[in-house]
Amino acid sequence: MHQVIQDNLEEYLAGSLRAEDQRQVESHLEGCADCRRDLASMREMSGWLQSLRGEQAPEPASGFYARVSRRIAAVEEESSRSIWAALLEPAFARRVAFASLLLLASLGSFLVSRESDYSQGPTPELVLAVENEAPSSLDSRDHMLATLVSYHK
Amino acid sequence: MDYENTQEGTLVHRAQAGEEAAFREIVERYQTKVFSIIHGIVRQRNDVEDIAQQVFAKVYFSLRKFDFRSSLITWVYKITVNECYDYLRKRKVRKLVYESDLSEDEVRRTENSEPAIDHRPLADSNLARQDYVTKLLSKVSEEERTLLMLKEVEGHSVEELAGMTGMNENTIKVKLFRARQKLLKAAQRLDRAPGAV
Numbered sequence: 001m002h003q004v005i006q007d008n009l010e011e012y013l014a015g016s017l018r019a020e021d022q023r024q025v026e027s028h029l030e031g032c033a034d035c036r037r038d039l040a041s042m043r044e045m046s047g048w049l050q051s052l053r054g055e056q057a058p059e060p061a062s063g064f065y066a067r068v069s070r071r072i073a074a075v076e077e078e079s080s081r082s083i084w085a086a087l088l089e090p091a092f093a094r095r096v097a098f099a100s101l102l103l104l105a106s107l108g109s110f111l112v113s114r115e116s117d118y119s120q121g122p123t124p125e126l127v128l129a130v131e132n133e134a135p136s137s138l139d140s141r142d143h144m145l146a147t148l149v150s151y152h153k
Numbered sequence: 154m155d156y157e158n159t160q161e162g163t164l165v166h167r168a169q170a171g172e173e174a175a176f177r178e179i180v181e182r183y184q185t186k187v188f189s190i191i192h193g194i195v196r197q198r199n200d201v202e203d204i205a206q207q208v209f210a211k212v213y214f215s216l217r218k219f220d221f222r223s224s225l226i227t228w229v230y231k232i233t234v235n236e237c238y239d240y241l242r243k244r245k246v247r248k249l250v251y252e253s254d255l256s257e258d259e260v261r262r263t264e265n266s267e268p269a270i271d272h273r274p275l276a277d278s279n280l281a282r283q284d285y286v287t288k289l290l291s292k293v294s295e296e297e298r299t300l301l302m303l304k305e306v307e308g309h310s311v312e313e314l315a316g317m318t319g320m321n322e323n324t325i326k327v328k329l330f331r332a333r334q335k336l337l338k339a340a341q342r343l344d345r346a347p348g349a350v
Binding site: 006007009010011014016041042045046048049050051052053055056057058059060061064065067068071072075 | 180181184185188191192194198201202206207210279283285286287289290301302305306308310325326329336337340
């Protein structure tokens, strides 16, 4: 379908083309058999679609809103029940129990490995190094006395 | 004026905030329209109310997601059309399951007891045409179906559709053109293989 027809198709089908566009479309259609054929198909399809226009649709009976509300409440209840049902389902409970056991086992092994690291205690070299770095208790006592004297003065 | 700040936009905001009176107003404002759309597609008077209830329940649960890009009626229209096609799909599945439980003789008897479209009196030819169009519409996307129905069934102009959907007029025209082409192709396939849809 050529652009000039495609651009004006919706208005053409709705019968709302402006006079100027109408002339342009008709002039093109006179010389284009393909567009004439395609447009005829589109027009036929448009007529078929319009057959769906509501005819004597039933009116909502009184109390419709109340029934909608009840349905909403039922859906809400159903969804909360399904959450509980999923939680209480035996298969789900088994999975939770298995996961908890796995977690406990991992935690236990982690704690045991930490304990074994500390049970050996620091090496003699480490102890000596710490002692050398730290001021002796004698030195610290002198330092404290000097501070007190200067404060007193 | 921005749709969100219109009177209807304010109504939607109130409903989104959980105000029951606002939701009730939405239901009462659009219930007749929803009934009409449903009846136009499924044409089962007994099922119209049930589908309409389902539509408004969906509107209730999805309202918080409504982002004001289209008008409320366009959004409700789309939900309604989708719900109708869900219903038709389920009905088709139910029919297939029912038929699979029957013997070949029983299936043949059931088929013969249904009025065949081609042999219906002339007064029913419109029903056959509606069935056919409904089937064709199931072959395009949800968006294309909604646009085609808003244009052809509801009679909105391209300009109105642009206002309702938040798309520009050229986009609407291109989408409608593609949708119409798909419908024609689906119709050609259907003619080649009758009963395939």
